[in-house]
Amino acid sequence: MRTSQMLIPTLKEIPAEAEVVSHQLLLRAGFIRKVAAGIYTFLPLGQRVISKIEKIVREEMDLAGGQEVILPIIQPAELWQESGRWEVYGEEMFRLRDRHHRPFCLGPTHEEIITALVRSEVSSYKQLPLLLYQIQNKYRDEPRPRFGLLRGREFIMKDLYSFDRDEEGLKESYAKMYRAYSNVFRRCGLRFRAVEADTGAIGGNYSHEFMVLADAGEAEVAFCPACDYAANIEIALARPQNKGRQEEIPAKLELVPTPGCQTVEEVASYLQIEPTKIIKTLFFKADGRLVSVLLRGDRELSHVKLMRYLGCRDLHLAAPDEVKEIAGAPTGYVGPLGLKSIRVIGDLEVPYMVNAVAGANREGYHYMNVNAGRDFELAEVADLRQAEAGEPCPRCGVPLERKRGIEVGQIFQLGTKYSRAMGATYTDPQGQEQYIVMGCYGIGISRTMAAAVEQNHDASGIIWPLSIAPYQVVVVPVSNRDGEQMAIAESLYYELQQAGVEVVLDDRDERAGVKFVEADLIGYPLRLTIGKKTIQEGTIDLKWRESGREIALPWEGLARRVKEEIENVLKERYGR
């Protein structure tokens, strides 16, 4: 293509609404435009990147035995009522009615549609296993759409569903997808980790997320630098770190005034103790029931762990008046001593805390030298806190690291959750009817594009991995008014096209500086510059965007050489 004929509306200023790098650069370099909150148009360059990611995804899904289908975006409410998710999905679901007032939704995911399809088309064990996938727009009415393509309300996703005879089969399908996903993200040029994850609204019992490590990520990952242990911080195992430090002798319980001390920090500084000495007491409403949670003062609660432990669907902090009613004191002064008629759950570390400080359930007072078991009953303990960086890996003991990540894919072992709810069965070799065992596997295509930018950019712009770049090469004549330069540029452009290289010719009558700045902003992996030197010495400057490496090569035979170099890099760095 010639830039004079392309729609590449670049922007000089950083758009005010864009908080993260990928959003800023994709707007500035002319890849996307916003239509409404969380809803975007993909411009020609953006669409080319999307198609390339989709191509890699298709290749890997097909090689793993997947077959592509297209399921409808508009889905009837009845199927969601069958699975029980019409209510559960809540306000995140875009709902609509047809002219006969029948309820529908815009698909946020497709488990219901695909289970209904397989229920009617599959009846025998001979038809299993079956892997079906699609690449399509999905819709979720996010409360806070933000960060451009990272959290949109309309986004492009690949979703594959596996159907197996039994758990063994599911494990095989899951392992295939795990490998295929690793290939997809490696081929897209991303640095990622597969991490153990919560199953959330999709359900099921086992799941991995594929996380691209980047500061803009909304999730946090704990991972071991020595072994392959990695988990979303929401579920990463957090063993008690204060075990075996009980040389301290339990002292006499003491009531002390702590006027105006509401927070852990205030109590710690007033009493001149470490936050590790404080028992933090929190009150939650879990599916409408009040529960109390105890945690060491410096620790953070994992809401997901608490929800899993309680088996509840809804969890939020209790209102101050509810706390006061049950504990007899305002939130800053509550503690486990004398707390009655409420379920109390302690984190695994609480029983090992000796001579701790806790709220006295009396305004303006705390107890010192509190010991679980002696001063209050702790019947329930569970792993409820977030793991911290530096604590030993639960597998091998090496200190864990903690980083932010962008979730670009997630795979789930669903089991029979949907097939039971919707009656999807097959007949086994003995003639018995069995529930089909399912898995589901998603990749955020548009989010992968944004994640690639988060990981691959510098102050000048995007640095596309060669495998997903909108074009591989840009040819830049320094002066359009120089007939000799333009003739060489045109002929090189023609030869590159003939060789099958994806090439753009910057044929605009602009200053060379403007063209260079735009080429760097857009992020073409390779730039070929034709200037005075080309005429005088017969060489063309070849510059790699990623490394900045620049060499002058004779322009005769250059197209073939560039083609070979591109093929080598694609094979070695981004190949299967």
Ligand SMILES: [Zn+2]
């Ligand atoms: Zn480890």
